[in-house]
Amino acid sequence: MRLIEALEVVSETHPGMLRAHNEDSVAVEPACGLVVLADGMGGYNAGEVASGIAVTVMISEIVPALADATPIQRDEETGEELAVVSLGAAIRKANASIFNAARSQSQYAGMGTTIVSALFYDNRVVVGHVGDSRAYRLRGERLELLTRDHSLLQEQIDSGMISVENARHSKNKNLVTRAVGIDGEVLPELHVHDVLVGDIYLLCSDGLNDMVEDGDIESALYGLQGNLPMAAEQLIQCANDNGGRDNVSVILVKIKHEYAQPRSWPVRLLDWFKK
């Protein structure tokens, strides 16, 4: 099954109730199985510029990389699959582009962005992220968080300094410890997950998960799984009804069919030997 038939993809972004600017950017390329969401930061319109560069670079790097190779092909140096390698490389490329733009134009100094991205291939998905934008998965009736925020609060939770229950009272919520475009180099976090038919993947900016509790996200995705555009609209509406203090963006990907990468038998045999 081709990706475009196997996946249903919906995206939506909203400035929220208090902000004049929308510093979030989203881009989807269903034919490649690629979705990207970025939450920019920086003064004036620098946040929009940074997140805009991030999604544009990601799409323009990955689409051609997958056009002349299969995503399961292994990289000769690292032994990693092309899907994983190219997602990581695209995030690094986005980092370099934003970093250089910020250095060359003073009004963009210090701009940066988070990125959360997913590339669906061969009945799997590789999720790559930097910062506090998240990827969730609804499987059956349960919502699971697939990413770990690169934030001060998450580090405090990990070190046992602050309990999960207390974290909601923290005044240090919006400090990210990693971002794209701030430094000359960035280390994206990449993980591959198996995919099942019926799964719904949610990528979102913190404007959603700061305003809407995980339980409400879960019930909205579960109840509205038959109508993905409505589910996206409901999540944004819910964030805005609760105050909408930040820009809010969501990308939803529903797995409708399997999408194994076609392999000819000599390739399979070769793969088997390489293991």
Added chain:
Amino acid sequence: MTAKLILSLDGVVVQECPLIKERVTIGRKAHNDIVINNLAVSGVHAAVVTILNDSFLEDLDSTNGLSVNGEVTKKHFLQNNDVIEIGKYKLKYLNDQVSQTSASDFEKTMMMHAPAIPVQSAAEKSGDTGHYRALQGAAIEESGGDTRLGYDRVAKTGPNPVVPPPLSPAQPASRAAAVQILNGPNAGKELELVKSLTTLGKPGVQVAVLTRRPLGYFITHVEGAIFPSVNGQALGEQPHQLNDHDVIELAGVKMEFYFKD
């Protein structure tokens, strides 16, 4: 304004101590930041560690212990107006940081250039204070600084983190309401509409949702061949606002919507 501790005895203020240092110690000995010269107080009794806008209180294995708001504790994440008791002395914690910052500033994501907590800190979760010190020098900077310090460690951690619960959002300010089933085997059953979204029907087959919003309650058709009706009128694709005592019919099941107060 920075957070501060106000030391008092029998309702009389003794000392006011702004929490400008990362670590402020409280005890009987003279080298403490807050000295309480009383035999019930240990030499170095407790410490308050402040990281940006958050302060944490820790009992340093004192002989007589301490309590916060009447509860004995070893470690506590201080909230505005908390009262720490050490013997007969009281220390009130004041931090009105949130009201000082506008909501939109507060939500703004910022990059933190920090020597992040080192790997071993996760292991020494217990009472030990070592991991607090690791954050010394943590600061927000506009530019510059080395962001790579913390990278390696975070990259090694697994993909299944503890989920920090979101800020408890203000509930939509709509009145309490419920639906009661009028026919069929479940007749008489009442379903209170407490969540922002209540699903009627079976996902994948036939679904309508009731959404609770600041302006009121709405019913929307989600999926399935049959559209619900309200007071005998079939619904379209758009959400429909519900009025008191409206009768909803979905796939043969009738239910009445009403406000609870």
